[in-house]
Amino acid sequence: MILMKASVHALNLNHYESESCVKISLELPAKCPCCGAAYSRQPEHVNYFQESPGIMTAYATYFCPACETCFFEVYLIQDDSPDLLGFPITQYPAPSEATSFSQELSTLTPKFVEIYHQAEKAEALGLTELCGIGYRKALEFLVKDYAISNHPESKEQIESFLLGKCIADFIDNEKIKTLAKASAWLGNDETHYIRKHQNYNVQDLKRFIKATVAYIDSELSFTEAFAFLNNSQ
Numbered sequence: 001m002i003l004m005k006a007s008v009h010a011l012n013l014n015h016y017e018s019e020s021c022v023k024i025s026l027e028l029p030a031k032c033p034c035c036g037a038a039y040s041r042q043p044e045h046v047n048y049f050q051e052s053p054g055i056m057t058a059y060a061t062y063f064c065p066a067c068e069t070c071f072f073e074v075y076l077i078q079d080d081s082p083d084l085l086g087f088p089i090t091q092y093p094a095p096s097e098a099t100s101f102s103q104e105l106s107t108l109t110p111k112f113v114e115i116y117h118q119a120e121k122a123e124a125l126g127l128t129e130l131c132g133i134g135y136r137k138a139l140e141f142l143v144k145d146y147a148i149s150n151h152p153e154s155k156e157q158i159e160s161f162l163l164g165k166c167i168a169d170f171i172d173n174e175k176i177k178t179l180a181k182a183s184a185w186l187g188n189d190e191t192h193y194i195r196k197h198q199n200y201n202v203q204d205l206k207r208f209i210k211a212t213v214a215y216i217d218s219e220l221s222f223t224e225a226f227a228f229l230n231n232s233q
């Protein structure tokens with residue numbers, strides 16, 4: 001991806017009266033975080049703040065004509081004399097690129113989808129210590145709702161069991177069982193004081209949860225196809 005840059009005038013926030021101005025070269029956002037449309041406009045306004053010598057932050061307001069909404073980008077400024085270069089560090093609002101799940105899965109476990117999307121928002125906002133807890137909670141709803149759909153007679157037990165026991169006793173498909181167990185182990189690392197699996201992180205947890213979802217999706221399709229064949233005979 002080629003990053004577009006723009007040389008802009010930034011107004012000083014330290015001294016409003018003097019209206020002192022510097023020229024900064026900013027990396028422009030490639031997409032609008034609100035609607036996802038491709039973006040190539042210059043910022044509407046740029047301000048900068050000098051915290052101490054050499055430490056500068058710039059704040060740029062952009063306007064997206066596609067969704068007619070403003071968004072905001074925070075830059076860290078590096079003094080690469082004679083130029084000041086701005087590198088984007090945060091965007092407001094955080095990009096809303098939620099993972100989409102199948103209709104069948106959303107019907108099976110609406111709470112999983114809701115909590116997973118909240119965890120994604122937390123991650124996009126940089127709340128890295130919180131998003132792992134969210135993914136772990138989402139996993140619990142995914143596994144338990146799936147287990148209840150296969151064992152409706154044991155609903156109360158499944159709801160009250162710890163996740164690990166629920167996976168061991170009520171998940172029949174071996175691949176889903178293995179993936180859910182691995183996800184649960186990594187998920188527990190996100191909630192406990194001591195991290196047992198040092199070489200794995202939240203991205204691995206998401207990868208395992210997504211693989212669990214893929215297998216559950218294929219089981220749901222299989223059940224549907226099976227019912228379709230039996231009803232069509």
Ligand SMILES: [Zn+2]
Nearest residue numbers: 032035064067
């Ligand atoms: Zn937009």
